[in-house]
Amino acid sequence: MNSRSILIVEDESLIAMMLEDFVDSLGHSVAGTEDCVSGALARAEAGGFDLVILDVHLRGESCWPVADLLADRGIPFLLATGGHTEPPPSRHAQAPVLSKPFTLAGVEQAIDATA
Numbered sequence: 001m002n003s004r005s006i007l008i009v010e011d012e013s014l015i016a017m018m019l020e021d022f023v024d025s026l027g028h029s030v031a032g033t034e035d036c037v038s039g040a041l042a043r044a045e046a047g048g049f050d051l052v053i054l055d056v057h058l059r060g061e062s063c064w065p066v067a068d069l070l071a072d073r074g075i076p077f078l079l080a081t082g083g084h085t086e087p088p089p090s091r092h093a094q095a096p097v098l099s100k101p102f103t104l105a106g107v108e109q110a111i112d113a114t115a
Helices: 013-025 037-046 064-073 104-113
Strands: 005-009 029-034 051-055 077-081 097-099
Touching: 005 013, 005 037, 013 029, 013 104, 029 037, 037 051, 037 064, 051 064, 051 104, 064 077, 077 104, 097 104
Parallel strands: 005 029, 005 051, 051 077, 077 097
Antiparallel strands: none
């Protein structure tokens, strides 16, 4: 297993903290957390991480502008969702999905799917 630097984009602080713990437990490092689209876009511009766990809904906004920027930069990401009703844009239809409620095994499987 290769250790990866992972940015967590999640607007619920307790879930973000749980994801941080899971990422650490799996031997990866947390590059940071963002809780809104504008913050995530700024971090994506700055780079410095290998992978993003990207919540689909961030404070009432969709994550697709962030997903577009990540895809443009060739940075892998996985979509974290509690069951959004609309399918992702076709450009992101093949992105790995991490479904809530999160489990350590589910996070590991989703991270591995981006390798």
